[in-house]
Amino acid sequence: VPARLRASTERVRKLFVVGIGAGNLDHLTLQAVQALRQLSVVFVMNKGEDKEALLGLRRTICERHMLERPYRIVELSDPPREASILDYQARVAAWHERRVGALEAAIARELAEDDSGGLLVWGDPSLYDSTLRLIDQLRMRARVAFEYTVIPGITSVAALAASHRTVLHDVGGSVLITTGRKLRERGLPQEAGAVVVMLDGECSFQGLPNPERLEIFWGAYLGTPDEILRAGRLSELSAEIVRVRAEARQRHGWIMDTYLLRKSTGTEARDD
Ligand SMILES: C[S@@+](CC[C@H](N)C(=O)[O-])C[C@H]1O[C@@H](n2cnc3c(N)ncnc32)[C@H](O)[C@@H]1O
Numbered sequence: 001v002p003a004r005l006r007a008s009t010e011r012v013r014k015l016f017v018v019g020i021g022a023g024n025l026d027h028l029t030l031q032a033v034q035a036l037r038q039l040s041v042v043f044v045m046n047k048g049e050d051k052e053a054l055l056g057l058r059r060t061i062c063e064r065h066m067l068e069r070p071y072r073i074v075e076l077s078d079p080p081r082e083a084s085i086l087d088y089q090a091r092v093a094a095w096h097e098r099r100v101g102a103l104e105a106a107i108a109r110e111l112a113e114d115d116s117g118g119l120l121v122w123g124d125p126s127l128y129d130s131t132l133r134l135i136d137q138l139r140m141r142a143r144v145a146f147e148y149t150v151i152p153g154i155t156s157v158a159a160l161a162a163s164h165r166t167v168l169h170d171v172g173g174s175v176l177i178t179t180g181r182k183l184r185e186r187g188l189p190q191e192a193g194a195v196v197v198m199l200d201g202e203c204s205f206q207g208l209p210n211p212e213r214l215e216i217f218w219g220a221y222l223g224t225p226d227e228i229l230r231a232g233r234l235s236e237l238s239a240e241i242v243r244v245r246a247e248a249r250q251r252h253g254w255i256m257d258t259y260l261l262r263k264s265t266g267t268e269a270r271d272d
Contacts (some may be wrong), residue, residue, distance in 0.1 A: 013146040015116070015118070016116065019121050019155075020058065020123075020153050021059075022123045023057065024159070025060060025061060027153065027154040028065070028153070029152070032151050032153065035118065036061070039118040040071055040072070040116060041072050041111055041117040042117070043076060044073060058073075061228050068071050078102075096133065123156050125150055128198055132150065150162065154223075156198065156258045157196050160260060163219055164219065164260070166217060168194050174193065177196045178195060179198055179200065180199055180204040183205070183208075187209070188208060188261065194260060194262045195257065197259050204271075205234060212234070214233070214234040215233060215262060217230075218231070219258055220255055222256075242266060245257060
């Protein structure tokens with residue numbers, strides 16, 4: 001076990017923020033597995049319609065990799081966002097504040113001073129996930145003392161590219177990762193040759209101008225046995241993706257999907 005991951009003899013709580021990949025049990029890195037094996041407590045924070053499915057995957061990961069010592073799973077109930085706060089940024093800030101309080105209380109209550117706890121984060125903690133911001137806030141409040149380590153995971157963006165067996169951008173090009181909300185508000189940025197869209201419950205690709213000049217690489221439930229993929233010209237696939245997505249969501253009760261939009265070049269130059 002690398003020194004950085006080894007439990008030291010100091011009496012200080014240790015937290016591991018572990019990226020667990022985007023849905024495939026084999027996405028877990030060996031570094032993540034080594035960290036998991038040291039944990040006494042696994043904290044899971046869940047939200048959204050996919051809560052039960054994601055919790056199930058986390059449980060399976062724990063059962064598969066944490067055989068060597070006893071551990072507990074502690075679920076943190078996610079406080080609801082207050083609809084009465086109209087400003088989006090203020091609403092999210094208030095929600096984060098309540099989540100910080102919940103995590104702080106759980107660490108103090110559940111983790112003895114020389115114990116290690118883990119926060120299992122979907123995909124990678126650096127991408128559309130607030131766990132690391134919550135931890136920054138916990139450190140600033142300084143009411144519970146702990147050390148922490150971040151372990152990277154396979155993002156849904158990497159899973160999407162792998163399933164479509166494609167490079168995200170053209171040779172030497174750039175890629176923008178954004179949300180469905182931003183795509184609706186701002187459209188496709190002129191300078192971006194490739195855009196990955198996440199957190200899009202509304203199929204925001206529908207309103208884009210010149211769909212015949214765009215390629216879409218769409219993936220839902222990436223990495224899972226239920227994975228669905230579609231790739232081709234946006235003008236030809238847009239309606240089909242909307243239909244397939246609605247049917248799948250109805251069938252499973254939840255959906256997570258991500259897509260890449262790329263300007264059609266008509267060339268195969270994509271090995272950069
Ligand atoms: C809150 S973000 C979390 C992203 C995550 N931290 C990551 O590294 O991929 C959730 C969004 O990630 C995307 N996503 C996550 N897992 C996915 C999967 N298995 N298939 C398709 N999209 C996924 C979807 O766009 C979803 O709305």
